[in-house]
Amino acid sequence: MFPLQYAVYKGTGGKFGALQFNLQRPHYTDGKDRDFTGSTALEDSGGRRKLKEGWKERPGCVFMEITSTKEGQKNVYDWDQKVIMALSVNDMGKILLTLATGVECKIMHDPGAKSESQGAIKKWLSVSSPQGTAKGVMFTVSMQAAGDERRHTVPLTGDEVMVLRSLLQRAIATAQNW
Secondary structure (H helix, E strand, O other): OOOOOEEEEEOOOHEEEEEEEEOOEEEOOOOOOOOOOOOOEEEEEEEEHHHHHHHEEOOOEEEEEEEOOOOOOOOOHHHHHOOOEEOOOHHHHHHHHHHOOOOOOEEEEOOOOOOOOOEEEEEEEEEEEEOOOOOOOOEEEEEEEEEEEEEEEEEEEEEHHHHHHHHHHHHHHHOOOO
């Protein structure tokens, strides 16, 4: 069974937007197919399991999607302008530190890093807590890609922070298959 999505919607009054978190379990891939159990990607070699040729291990992550409400419309989200970030285990640790202490974290992603498309798309995530985590945090994401600039901000209340902390702590263990 796959985990359910955790979502927070803040569209009252046409401000802010929506924030969604989806857990991606660790898996093996050959570029076309995914194998979540290892039954296809692994072979037995002298009593030890090893990856078959062409297969790679992929650690789990949490996909975070964020968008704003459509201008002038209450509770209507602009999913065409959403930004998606794949949060690694280390990214989740940085966010958890902010959710626990209130110390701001900033994360930058370049999806094309170490390839020919390096720098073509850049994404920045800032998680801050101006009044302390008991009062909540602000998730702000900015993205630049080929002249397209997007910025979305969604606040989380103290109770939503507690839920997200619990889910991210569990997601780290799941992402590492521990």
